[in-house]
Structures are given as C-alpha cells and as structure tokens.
Amino acid sequence: MSWLRRHLLLVVAVLGHTTPAYSSDVLAEFPISQFENDVVVIPVNVGDKEHLFVVDSGASRHVFDVGVKHLLHRQLPSVVVRAAEGSLEVERFAPPAFTIGKLPLNSPGSVWCADLSYVRAPSGIDVKGILGVPLFRAYIVQLDFENGKMRILSSDAEPLPEWGHPITVANADDLFPRLEIELGDGTRALCMIDTGSNGEIGLSTEQFNSLSATGFLTLDGETEFSTLGGTYRRRLGKLAMVRCGGNSQESVRVAETSGSNRLGLDYLRRYNVTFDCFRNTVYLTPNKLHRPTPPLGLTPLRTPEGMTVGRVEPNSPAFNAGFMVNDVIIEVNGKKVEKQPTAEIQSWFYADDEATVTVLRSGTSRTLNLRFEN
Known part of the structure; x- marks a missing residue:
C-alpha cells in the first residue's frame, strides 16, 4: 500500500472537522x-512594494536581503553577531517604514542587511527578508499548520x-522563546523555538x-546545513522518545548543532502553535493532519540550470536509486x-512507495526509480 494511501483514511476522517473559531482579535x-x-x-x-519574508523566531532582528538594500536609508555602525560557527559582521540600518498589510512592524534600534541566498537556494522562494523576534514581541502569532494559516493577533487577545x-x-537575556522538552533518557533540554x-x-x-x-540516540549519518554564517556539516540521529507539552513522540529526527538546542519547524508542524510572548506562554494543540515523511536523502538547490541535486546522503533512498x-x-x-x-x-516524491524521477546528467537524460522503505 502506498505512503499516500496508508494515510488517506486519516485525512478523510479529519477533513470533516471544522476550523476552530479563533478570536475576533x-x-x-x-x-x-x-x-x-x-x-x-x-x-x-x-515602501510601495511587496516582498516575501521568512518568519523566524530564531532571529534576534529583522533582516533585509542585500538585493533590497536600496530600500534602507540611514546606515548605522556594523555589528559583530554570533552565528552557528563563530561570528560574522553584518551591516545595520535605521528601521524603514514596513508593514504586514496595514500592521506596522517594530524593530527596536536597527535592522540588519545580509545576503539571504542561503534561504532562496534550498527553498526556491524569492525571499527578500526575515521577520525575527521583534514580530513575536509586537503581536501574538499563531502557526496553524493543520489549516495552513498564520494569524497575527493583538497583544491583548x-x-x-x-x-x-x-x-x-x-x-x-537574548529574548528568544525557549521550551523545555524531556528526552528519552529522562533528561531535560531547554530548546530555542x-x-x-x-x-x-x-x-x-x-x-x-x-x-x-x-x-x-541512534546515529543516522551526516548532512550539510546553511545559515547566515555559512554551510556546515553536522551529524544526524534519531531519539527514541521526546516529550513536550504533555505529548510524546517516538523516533524523532535530530541534528547536532554547535550552538544552543533548537526546536525546528518540522518538529513544530506536529502541532498548531500560538506564541504569546506577552504572557511568556506558548500554546500547543496536536496537528491532526501531521504525518512525518521518510527522508529522501538528497538536498535540492535552485541553480541557473534548474532543480539541482546539491548533496546525496549515503545509504539513503536517493543514494540507492543512483x-x-x-x-x-x-x-x-x-x-x-x-x-x-x-x-x-x-x-511529489511521496505519491506512492516508489517515485520515477527523470534527471539530466552531463547532458544525458536518465530515469531513476526511488523506493521508500515500508
């Protein structure tokens, strides 16, 4: 039975549920x-143009891409910031007038300007900025993954x-929201959201x-990841058990990081999340539609040639497919x-237990058959 069909009954069962009646705020x-x-x-x-920004509770400031630097005006002294591997110097500017719809965006002190190509290349989205912690300090933010919605609420909702x-x-002191989770051996870890x-x-x-x-924790190979500070290699693994907010998950994928512990977006997708920094509270409700997908084992990147394979993980479905x-x-x-x-x-790879993929290699078209483990 295909990966898709295995979960079809679940999807049908929950499609009848109604979207919660969220606040009029x-x-x-x-x-x-x-x-x-x-x-x-x-x-x-x-200004008078609309740009796509990533919502990032792990960024201490709002960040503008170098491609829209001309929209920034009064430059301030540069600052050295801590990155995943050491530190780097970033340009600072006085905050411009920018909004989400008609909602003003606050940015105490300054905004940063940096090359965000490391976001665009893997996502294929023309990202021109990052909305950081100041967004979560100005409004209540809801990420409703079950219904595919992000909501911004007034701070007094x-x-x-x-x-x-x-x-x-x-x-x-850095004001990043952090949650405590319990790991499989009973120890606790404070993780930045x-x-x-x-x-x-x-x-x-x-x-x-x-x-x-x-x-x-079972070791499960290595991978590369990109940040504002560069591209780095890190070990991967699986945790036998994780507990968070009264919920438990088994066989959770983890990655080594040189910085602080983090709860990433794919873990958060297990829930619908409400950030209420005004009450120092995060609210979690299980996402009924969430089903983690098996890893492909390849890193696709947007290049001038098209969707290019940047890395293939050893002993992965992509590796075995060639x-x-x-x-x-x-x-x-x-x-x-x-x-x-x-x-x-x-x-698209997950439409069945197998995927047929056509690639161009050195000018020659090839067909690869990718299989997932049952």
Whole structure:
C-alpha cells in the first residue's frame, strides 16, 4: 500500500472537522505551506512594494536581503553577531517604514542587511527578508499548520481553549522563546523555538554525544546545513522518545548543532502553535493532519540550470536509486519541475512507495526509480 494511501483514511476522517473559531482579535491572516521542509513566508510591504519574508523566531532582528538594500536609508555602525560557527559582521540600518498589510512592524534600534541566498537556494522562494523576534514581541502569532494559516493577533487577545495546552516559556537575556522538552533518557533540554530552522530538533554537541553514549540516540549519518554564517556539516540521529507539552513522540529526527538546542519547524508542524510572548506562554494543540515523511536523502538547490541535486546522503533512498551530485531534476512521476517551491516538488516524491524521477546528467537524460522503505 502506498505512503499516500496508508494515510488517506486519516485525512478523510479529519477533513470533516471544522476550523476552530479563533478570536475576533485576529488582525491579519496568511496562507502558509503545509509541506514538510518548507519555510513559513508572508508578504511584507516595504515602501510601495511587496516582498516575501521568512518568519523566524530564531532571529534576534529583522533582516533585509542585500538585493533590497536600496530600500534602507540611514546606515548605522556594523555589528559583530554570533552565528552557528563563530561570528560574522553584518551591516545595520535605521528601521524603514514596513508593514504586514496595514500592521506596522517594530524593530527596536536597527535592522540588519545580509545576503539571504542561503534561504532562496534550498527553498526556491524569492525571499527578500526575515521577520525575527521583534514580530513575536509586537503581536501574538499563531502557526496553524493543520489549516495552513498564520494569524497575527493583538497583544491583548484573551487565550481561547482552541489554542491548546499552555506551556510557560523561558526567555534568556537574548529574548528568544525557549521550551523545555524531556528526552528519552529522562533528561531535560531547554530548546530555542526556531521557526526559521528546518528539521526537527537540533541538539548541542555535548548533549548529542551524551545521548549517543547512553544509547537513547541512534546515529543516522551526516548532512550539510546553511545559515547566515555559512554551510556546515553536522551529524544526524534519531531519539527514541521526546516529550513536550504533555505529548510524546517516538523516533524523532535530530541534528547536532554547535550552538544552543533548537526546536525546528518540522518538529513544530506536529502541532498548531500560538506564541504569546506577552504572557511568556506558548500554546500547543496536536496537528491532526501531521504525518512525518521518510527522508529522501538528497538536498535540492535552485541553480541557473534548474532543480539541482546539491548533496546525496549515503545509504539513503536517493543514494540507492543512483542520484548523483549535480543531477538536474526534470520530472517527478511525470510532473514537470518548473518554478514551484522546492518543498512542493519534494512532496511529489511521496505519491506512492516508489517515485520515477527523470534527471539530466552531463547532458544525458536518465530515469531513476526511488523506493521508500515500508
């Protein structure tokens, strides 16, 4: 039975549910992607033009891409910021007038300007900025993955039962929202909630090593990930058990990180999440439609040639199918790969237990058959 058909009955069962009656304090609502591995992007008005910005609770400031630097005016002294591997210098500017619809965006002190091509290349989305922590400090933010909606509510909106289970967040001096989770061996980890990070959970090298040594984390290869500071290699693994907000999950994918522990976007997709930083609370309610997909084992990148394979993970479905770095993906199950977002194209691979993929390799067309484990 196909991966899709295995979950069809579940989808049919929940399609009859009604969207919760959210508060009348909703100030704005936007569609967001329900695809795993995708980023949350919404339109932002800068001057008289609209640009797509990533919503990133792991960014301390709003960030503008160098491609829209001309929209920024009064330059301030540069600042050295901490990145995934060390530090880097970024340009700072006085905040411009920018809005979400008619909602003003605050940015205390300054905005940053940096090259965001590391976001555009894997996502295939023309991202021109990042909305960081100041957004979550100005409004209540809901990520309703079940219904594919992001909502912005007034800061004085009263919590509703539909928001789900309340969890007190810990805010360090950097003001990033953090949740405590329980790992399989009973230890607890304080994790930054990072909506700008793909993947499920990132664990510090120290915690990654400790869990691996005790057998609660199974090593599962390595991968590359890109940040503002560059591209780095990190180990992957699976945790036997994770508990968060009264809910438990088994066999959760994790990645090593040199920085602080993080809850990434693909872990958060297990829930509908309401960020209420005014009450130091995050509300979680299970996403009834969530079903984690098996990893493909390849990293697609947008290049001038098209959808190009940037990396193939050893012993993965993509590796076993014969994918090679620099293959250009032309078709997936008969669908032409054009300008769709990367995560949407990746979803095509899961239409069945097998996927037929046409690639262009050194000018020659090849057909590869990719199989997922049952």
